[in-house]
Amino acid sequence: MTIDIADLPAGRISFSPSPLAELSMALHALSQPAHHPGLTSWTTATSAALDPCLADRLLEAEFLWRSSFSDIFMAFAGVPGGTGLPGATLAEELDVLDGMDDERFVMSALEHCSLARYDAGLPSPLKDPAARARALEAAAARGPRQLDFSARLLDDTAAVRVWLRRLLEECDAAFFAETWRRVQPQQAADARHKTLVLHRKGLAAALKEVSAALRVDEAGTVITADKMVNGTATATDPAVGEGLVFVPTHFGWPHLLVLHAPGWRPVVHYPLASPSAELAAGAGSVDLLQRRMEALAHPMRMRLCRSLARAPYTTGELANVYGITAPEVSRHLSVLKKAGLLRTHRQGRYVQHQLDLSIVARIGSDFIEGILR
Known part of the structure; x- marks a missing residue:
């Protein structure tokens, strides 16, 4: 995922909390508690306290935040001529x-x-019958609630907009206002801190504090987000206005969201912290995760790992145990080593190799974080 920031003035890169974006994340955490084990106490208590009628209405619209996050929760980025910044x-x-x-x-x-699908120039389902049919067919495949909502949205857009605003206002009264009062000060402090880092140390330093999954090229023209999705955005689109906004969230981990829709300013929605600082610091890139999984998937390397997990071995010892040549063992060990899965040390004139079980054990959590990021 890339964001083109060539010729973007430094003053148009902002860090700012967004109450509407945070409400979407809170609703997602309520609908997908398994994604957010660190929020179990909050999701359990909040769900138990919800009025049953409000809980039912949330089910009608939960696909706006359950498996994907609708861009309507970052409306500030999609209104041409606006400030491009979240409201207070x-x-x-x-x-x-x-x-x-x-x-x-x-x-x-x-x-x-x-x-x-973030393709520019798609026909509008409000005007094009074929586009409407495709929208309803896709919604039907997702379930009856999605189909009903989509049909109502296309038949009476104004009424659905009023209904949705009222629903979000009821969420605010029921639980979000109190939650926002609690989390907003820390988010505002984080935004001020990262703005200071940006001004004093530059964009690369600020991105490093936002997420290990973000980086900027040496020329300072392209930001790359390490995600299992392809997409591009520009922060200098004259049609909507220039700008790039980073929005913190307390409810987001492990998700790192990048709004990259054509005609919208790009937004990076980043979690303030993970449940484990050590896990966050040790999480590798998607490419490294892929190399580790591929390294372990080979049948012979799996057999070698059986021995290497129990004790350190030399290349010659492994060749004798598994009946293959020392050069073959070396090639397999080289793959495991490049994936960061081996610890190697010298014992006299012998070089011994051992599987790093702490790294292997983390692959599961790294995989989950990688696909949810």
Whole structure:
């Protein structure tokens, strides 16, 4: 995932909390508690306290935040001519959402049925019968709730917009206002700190503090997010206005979201912290994770690992045990070593190899974080 920031003035890179984006993350955590084991106490208590009627209405719209995050929760980035920055309050951000035109609102809300593939120039399901049919067919495949919501959205967009705002306002009254009062000060402090780092140490240093999955090229023209998804965005699109916003979240880990829709300013929605600082620091790139899984998947390397997991061995010892040549063993060990899975040390004139069990044990959690990032 890349963001083109060539010729973007430094003053147009911002760090700012967003109450509406945080509400979407809170709703996601409530609908997918397994993604967020560190929030178990909050999700359990909040779900138990929800009014049953509100809980039922949330089920009607949960596909807006359950498996994907609709861009409507970052409306500030999608209104041409706007400031491009989040509002200070949820009401302000909902007002910005109300100002979004129906075409953009519908395309964003229908992300749950894969209508919005982030291709420029897609026909509008509000005007094109074929596009409408495709949207409803995709929604039907996702389930009856998605189909019902999509049909209502296309038939009476204005009514659905009123319904959704009222639903989010009820969430605010039920649990989010208190949650936001608790988390907003830390998010504001984090935004101020990273802004200071950006101004004093530069973008590379600021990105390093945001996430190990972010980096900028030496020329300072392209930001890359290490995610299992392909996409591009530009922070200097004249049609919507220049700017790049980083939005912190307390509820996001392990998700690192990058809004990259055509005609929208790019946004990076980043978690403030992971459940384990050591895990976050040790998490590797997607490429490294792939190399480790491929290294372990080979039948002979799996057999070698059986021995290497129990004790250190030399190349010659492994060749004798498994009946293959020493050069073959060396080639397999080289693959494991390049993947960072072996510890090697010298014992006199012998070089011994052993599997690093702590790294192997972390592959499962690294895989989960990588695919959810």
